Amino acid sequence: MSDQFTLSAAVLQTLRDIVGEDKVRLDAESLDTYGKDWTKVHVPKPSAIVFPKTVEQVQAIVRLANEHELALVPSGGRTGLSGGAVAAYGEIVVAFDAMNQxxxxxxxxxxxxxxxxxxxxxxxxxxxxxxxxxxxxxxxxxxxxxxxxxxxxxxxxxxxxxxxxxxxxxxxxxxxxxxxxxxxxxxxxxxxxxxxxxxxxxxxxxxxxxxxxxxxxxxxQPSNLTALVLGVPEFSAIMDVLNTFQSDMDLTAFEFFSEKALEKVVTHNDLRRPFETKAEYYALLEFENTHEDTESLAMTLFERCVEEGWVLDGTMSQSIDQLKNLWRLREDISETISQWTPYKNDLSTVVSRVPGFLQEIETIVNKNYPDFEIIWFGHIGDGNVHLNILKPDELDKEIFLEQCNRVSRWIFEIVEKYRGSVSAEHGVGLLKKSYLPYSRSHTEIALMKQVKQVFDPKGIMNPGKIFD
Amino acid sequence: MSDQFTLSAAVLQTLRDIVGEDKVRLDAESLDTYGKDWTKVHVPKPSAIVFPKTVEQVQAIVRLANEHELALVPSGGRTGLSGGAVAAYGEIVVAFDAMNQxxxxxxxxxxxxxxxxxxxxxxxxxxxxxxxxxxxxxxxxxxxxxxxxxxxxxxxxxxxxxxxxxxxxxxxxxxxxxxxxxxxxxxxxxxxxxxxxxxxxxxxxxxxxxxxxxxxxxxxQPSNLTALVLGVPEFSAIMDVLNTFQSDMDLTAFEFFSEKALEKVVTHNDLRRPFETKAEYYALLEFENTHEDTESLAMTLFERCVEEGWVLDGTMSQSIDQLKNLWRLREDISETISQWTPYKNDLSTVVSRVPGFLQEIETIVNKNYPDFEIIWFGHIGDGNVHLNILKPDELDKEIFLEQCNRVSRWIFEIVEKYRGSVSAEHGVGLLKKSYLPYSRSHTEIALMKQVKQVFDPKGIMNPGKIFD
CATH class of the missing domain: 3.30.465.10 (Uridine Diphospho-n-acetylenolpyruvylglucosamine Reductase; domain 3)
Known part of the structure; x- marks a missing residue:
C-alpha cells in the first residue's frame, strides 16, 4: 500500500475513539478482503476498515469524513458484480457486519x-x-x-x-x-x-x-411451490410459453437457460437432466400449486404449448426435493461457469423485445469472435437476461478482457437501440459507469450528479461509483 | 381578477403561438373552473388556461415560463382534496385535457x-x-x-x-x-x-x-370478486378480523366504515343495510372466489371470527350486483356526507397502531367539541383512515372551520406521536403544507427544497404546493 492511502494518526485515533480500538482494522488481510467484491477486477486498496455497531457511530464516522474530506465505501456482503463496494483508492471501508440485529x-x-x-x-x-x-x-x-x-x-x-x-x-x-x-x-x-x-x-x-x-x-408463505421445466426449440417460443401461462395463472418465477448452460451444469454437478430430449433452450416456471385444478390447468397449458410446437418436452416437480433439484439446474449455472472466467453482462429490455435483442447480440459476438462461447440465462419473465461470454482455454486473460471490452461497446449499442438497461439488477458501481450513457441521457446523468450534491455535498459517499 | 394577475400581451401572444389561438382561455368561467379542485377553499385566480396537445408544446410553455419567471399549475381532473391543482395567485394553468390518447x-x-x-x-x-x-x-x-x-x-x-x-x-x-x-x-x-x-x-x-x-x-383480470361485509362491535376487533383473514387468504380489499356512516348512506341513497344486526363498525373484505374451497375457507374464517366475538353478523355477495351494492355502502359515504360540509383528514399509521390512534383522536375531538359528529371510514388494511368531522347544522361555516383548524393541530400531534402521515393518499398541496412538519423532519423538508431546486431552479412548477 502506498503512503498516499495512509490515514493520519489523528484520524485513526478518532476512528478508534468512535468505534473502539478493535473495530478498526489495518491488517493486510482485512484491507484485501473488505476492499473488494465479487468482481475482482480492481486491486483493493482501502486505508482502513471500520466496524460501527450503532447508527450514532456511523454518523460520527461520516462527520469525521466530512471534516477531513475522506472518501467512505459501504461494505455489506460484497457479493456485488459491478464493483459498487470496491475500495481501490484509499477509501475508509465502513463494514456493517457488526450491525446485524x-x-x-x-x-x-x-x-x-x-x-x-x-x-x-x-x-x-x-x-x-x-x-x-x-x-x-x-x-x-x-x-x-x-x-x-x-x-x-x-x-x-x-x-x-x-x-x-x-x-x-x-x-x-x-x-x-x-x-x-x-x-x-x-x-x-x-x-x-x-x-x-x-x-x-x-x-x-x-x-x-x-x-x-x-x-x-x-x-x-407461498404454498406448495411447484416447478415445470420445459424444453423449447426456439428462443421466440419462450415468449409464447410465457404468454400462454401468464394469461391464465399467476407465476412465482419464469426463468430460462440455454442447452449450453444446462450441459455444463449437469456435467460439473451431481445433477440429472430434467428429461432426455435436448432443446436449444429451457424455461423454468414456478407456481403455487394450491388446488387440483391448478395442476390440471398447468398440464393443459403445457399440452397446448406442445401442440403449438413451442415445447418439445417437460417435467413437473412432485416433491420439494424435485423442486429444489429443478431449481439447481438454473441456480448453479453462475458458479459452474465461473471456471471459464466469464465476461458478464446483466441486461434488460421490455419482455416483448427480448428475442430480437438476444439475436442481435449473438450475431455480433459470433461474427467477430466465433471462438467465444456464449451462455445465456436469466429472468426472462422480467426481460432480464444474463449474458456470459466464456474465455477460450487457450486465450490469455488480459487479451480476452480487452476483446470483451470491445464487444461490450457493440452490445451496449444494441441495448441503446432497444432502449434497455446496461444494468438490470447488478447496479453500476465502477464496472458499468462508462456504459451508463447507453441507458441514461446526459441530462439525466447531470441531474443525478446534482442530486448527489444535495445529499453528499463533499462527495465523500462511495465516490466514483455510478458516475465520476 | 386584479391587474397583477394579467399576463403581458407579448406572453399571451407567445402562448397562443405555442398552443393555438383557441387553446388559450381567459374567460371568467374557464378561469374559475380550471383554477380550483375539489377542495373549494381557495378562490381561483389563474391568469390564463392553456391546453397543450403535444409534449413539445408543454416544453415550450415551460421554457416561456422560465424566461419570464411565470408560475405554472398542472391541471388534470382536479379531483384532488388537498389543493394541489389550485391556481389562486395568478398562475398559468396547464390543462392536460387535450392530451388524452x-x-x-x-x-x-x-x-x-x-x-x-x-x-x-x-x-x-x-x-x-x-x-x-x-x-x-x-x-x-x-x-x-x-x-x-x-x-x-x-x-x-x-x-x-x-x-x-x-x-x-x-x-x-x-x-x-x-x-x-x-x-x-x-x-x-x-x-x-x-x-x-x-x-x-x-x-x-x-x-x-x-x-x-x-x-x-x-x-x-381478477376472477369472481366476492365481498363480505361483517358487523364488528369494537374497533380493535377489526384488526383481529384482518389478521384472521389475511393469514389464510389473499384479499383484494379490506375497508371499514362506522355505523354512523352506514346509517347516513342507507338513509340518503336507495340502499339496504347489509343485514339487520347493527354494529358499531363494519368491515368490507373482498377476495377472488376462484374455487369452492376458497369460499368455504372464507366461511370458516367468518365463523371463527363470530366465535371469538369479533363479528356479530355478516353477508357475502352471491352475484356481481350484490358485490356492487355492498361496495356502494362504502363508496357512497364520501358523497353522502358532503352535505354536512365535512372537515376531512386523510391519515395513516402502521396498521397495528390504528386502534389506539383512532381512540385518541376521538377522545380529543369529543372532549373539546362534543357536538361534532365524527364519521370514520377508510382503507384499514393499509392503515389509512379518513376522518370526517361534520358541521353541526346550526353552526356557522366559518366558525366551524376555525374550530376544525384548532382540532387539526391536536390531531396532527397524535399523528406525530404515532409516527403517521398527515396525508396518506391525498397529497399535501396547499391545504396540508403547514402540517407537513408533523410527518417529516425539518432536515427532510430542507432536502426536499434542495431537490426542487435541482429540477426547477426558477421555482415555477406548481410553486407553494407541499412547502413554501
Whole structure:
C-alpha cells in the first residue's frame, strides 16, 4: 500500500475513539478482503476498515469524513458484480457486519426492523420462523446483506411475482453524506406527505448516504411451490410459453437457460437432466400449486404449448426435493461457469423485445469472435437476461478482457437501440459507469450528479461509483 | 381578477403561438373552473388556461415560463382534496385535457402508453377491452387523469393487493422545471442503472416537473370478486378480523366504515343495510372466489371470527350486483356526507397502531367539541383512515372551520406521536403544507427544497404546493 492511502494518526485515533480500538482494522488481510467484491477486477486498496455497531457511530464516522474530506465505501456482503463496494483508492471501508440485529417484528403489520448488516438469508429464515415469507431471493442470499440489497435494489428469481427489493422497504434509516440521520417513511403502507426520498436511496449504491436500518415488509408463505421445466426449440417460443401461462395463472418465477448452460451444469454437478430430449433452450416456471385444478390447468397449458410446437418436452416437480433439484439446474449455472472466467453482462429490455435483442447480440459476438462461447440465462419473465461470454482455454486473460471490452461497446449499442438497461439488477458501481450513457441521457446523468450534491455535498459517499 | 394577475400581451401572444389561438382561455368561467379542485377553499385566480396537445408544446410553455419567471399549475381532473391543482395567485394553468390518447398497447409486456390527460376510467376500460386490468381505483376515477394520479401517487380501494399508482408506472416522460424532457425507465421491469428519478416525480404534485406521458403496466383480470361485509362491535376487533383473514387468504380489499356512516348512506341513497344486526363498525373484505374451497375457507374464517366475538353478523355477495351494492355502502359515504360540509383528514399509521390512534383522536375531538359528529371510514388494511368531522347544522361555516383548524393541530400531534402521515393518499398541496412538519423532519423538508431546486431552479412548477 502506498503512503498516499495512509490515514493520519489523528484520524485513526478518532476512528478508534468512535468505534473502539478493535473495530478498526489495518491488517493486510482485512484491507484485501473488505476492499473488494465479487468482481475482482480492481486491486483493493482501502486505508482502513471500520466496524460501527450503532447508527450514532456511523454518523460520527461520516462527520469525521466530512471534516477531513475522506472518501467512505459501504461494505455489506460484497457479493456485488459491478464493483459498487470496491475500495481501490484509499477509501475508509465502513463494514456493517457488526450491525446485524433483527428487531421489532410485528405480525399484524407483517414488518420487521433490520440493521443494515443483517444477511438476506437471516431475514428469510426469521420470516419463516414467524410463518411468513421474505420473497427477495438470489444465489448470493447466504452472504449478501440487507443494506447492500437496498443499495443495489436487488432483484433475483422471484421478481415476476414479488418485485425487487424496493417493494419490501417500508422504512429506511439513512445517514446522509452531510451526516444527517433521516427516518424515512416509518414503515407506513401509505404516505403521500411530500417527496418519497426513501425511493431515491434505494438503488443509489451508497452514493447519497448509507442505509443503517430498514423496516422490511414480509408476506404470506407461498404454498406448495411447484416447478415445470420445459424444453423449447426456439428462443421466440419462450415468449409464447410465457404468454400462454401468464394469461391464465399467476407465476412465482419464469426463468430460462440455454442447452449450453444446462450441459455444463449437469456435467460439473451431481445433477440429472430434467428429461432426455435436448432443446436449444429451457424455461423454468414456478407456481403455487394450491388446488387440483391448478395442476390440471398447468398440464393443459403445457399440452397446448406442445401442440403449438413451442415445447418439445417437460417435467413437473412432485416433491420439494424435485423442486429444489429443478431449481439447481438454473441456480448453479453462475458458479459452474465461473471456471471459464466469464465476461458478464446483466441486461434488460421490455419482455416483448427480448428475442430480437438476444439475436442481435449473438450475431455480433459470433461474427467477430466465433471462438467465444456464449451462455445465456436469466429472468426472462422480467426481460432480464444474463449474458456470459466464456474465455477460450487457450486465450490469455488480459487479451480476452480487452476483446470483451470491445464487444461490450457493440452490445451496449444494441441495448441503446432497444432502449434497455446496461444494468438490470447488478447496479453500476465502477464496472458499468462508462456504459451508463447507453441507458441514461446526459441530462439525466447531470441531474443525478446534482442530486448527489444535495445529499453528499463533499462527495465523500462511495465516490466514483455510478458516475465520476 | 386584479391587474397583477394579467399576463403581458407579448406572453399571451407567445402562448397562443405555442398552443393555438383557441387553446388559450381567459374567460371568467374557464378561469374559475380550471383554477380550483375539489377542495373549494381557495378562490381561483389563474391568469390564463392553456391546453397543450403535444409534449413539445408543454416544453415550450415551460421554457416561456422560465424566461419570464411565470408560475405554472398542472391541471388534470382536479379531483384532488388537498389543493394541489389550485391556481389562486395568478398562475398559468396547464390543462392536460387535450392530451388524452392511449397508444402502444403491448399484450406481452402488458403495458400501454398514456398521455397525461387520459382519464383513469378510460384506462380501466381500455384494459378491460384487452382482457386485462388496471387496478388503481377510487371514487373519482371517472374524472381524475393519469397525470394527476401519478403526481399524487393515487391510492384507493385496492392498495392492499395492488399497491399505489407508483407500482404501475413503468415509464415516465417528464418536462422538468428547466424545460428538459426526461424519458425515465422506458417501460422496463428491471433497471438498476443509476438513480431511479422516475420515483421522485411520482407523488411530487408537479413541483419538480410535469408528467406528460406514462407507460402504465396492466395485470390479469381478477376472477369472481366476492365481498363480505361483517358487523364488528369494537374497533380493535377489526384488526383481529384482518389478521384472521389475511393469514389464510389473499384479499383484494379490506375497508371499514362506522355505523354512523352506514346509517347516513342507507338513509340518503336507495340502499339496504347489509343485514339487520347493527354494529358499531363494519368491515368490507373482498377476495377472488376462484374455487369452492376458497369460499368455504372464507366461511370458516367468518365463523371463527363470530366465535371469538369479533363479528356479530355478516353477508357475502352471491352475484356481481350484490358485490356492487355492498361496495356502494362504502363508496357512497364520501358523497353522502358532503352535505354536512365535512372537515376531512386523510391519515395513516402502521396498521397495528390504528386502534389506539383512532381512540385518541376521538377522545380529543369529543372532549373539546362534543357536538361534532365524527364519521370514520377508510382503507384499514393499509392503515389509512379518513376522518370526517361534520358541521353541526346550526353552526356557522366559518366558525366551524376555525374550530376544525384548532382540532387539526391536536390531531396532527397524535399523528406525530404515532409516527403517521398527515396525508396518506391525498397529497399535501396547499391545504396540508403547514402540517407537513408533523410527518417529516425539518432536515427532510430542507432536502426536499434542495431537490426542487435541482429540477426547477426558477421555482415555477406548481410553486407553494407541499412547502413554501
Amino acid at each position: 433483527i428487531s421489532d417484528f410485528n405480525p399484524v403489520d407483517r414488518s420487521v426492523v433490520c440493521q443494515a448488516g443483517v444477511i438476506t438469508e437471516q431475514l428469510q429464515q426469521f420470516a419463516q420462523e414467524q410463518g411468513l415469507f421474505y420473497p427477495v431471493d438470489f444465489a448470493s442470499s447466504g452472504s449478501s446483506q440487507i443494506g447492500g440489497n437496498i443499495g443495489t435494489n436487488a432483484g433475483g428469481i422471484k421478481v415476476i411475482k414479488y418485485g425487487m427489493t424496493r417493494e419490501w422497504v417500508a422504512g429506511l434509516k439513512i445517514v446522509t453524506g452531510s451526516g444527517d440521520i433521516l427516518d424515512l417513511n416509518n414503515g407506513l403502507a401509505k404516505n403521500n406527505a411530500g417527496y418519497d426520498l426513501r425511493q431515491l436511496f434505494i438503488g443509489a449504491e451508497g452514493t447519497l448516504g448509507f442505509v443503517v436500518e430498514a423496516t422490511m415488509r414480509l408476506t404470506r | 392511449i397508444s402502444d398497447f403491448n399484450p406481452v409486456d402488458r403495458s400501454v402508453v398514456c398521455q397525461a390527460g387520459v382519464i383513469t376510467e378510460q384506462l380501466q376500460q381500455f384494459a378491460q377491452e384487452q382482457g386485462l386490468f388496471y387496478p388503481v381505483d377510487f371514487a373519482s376515477s371517472g374524472s381524475s387523469q393519469i397525470g394527476g394520479n401519478i403526481g399524487t401517487n393515487a391510492g384507493g380501494i385496492k392498495v392492499i393487493k395492488y399497491g399505489m399508482t407508483r407500482e404501475w408506472v413503468a415509464g415516465l416522460k417528464i418536462v422538468t422545471g428547466s424545460g428538459d424532457i426526461l424519458d425515465l425507465n422506458n417501460g422496463l421491469a428491471k433497471n438498476n442503472a443509476g438513480y431511479d428519478l422516475r420515483q421522485l416525480f411520482i407523488g411530487a404534485e408537479g413541483t419538480l416537473g410535469f408528467v406528460v406521458e406514462a407507460t402504465m403496466r396492466l395485470t390479469r
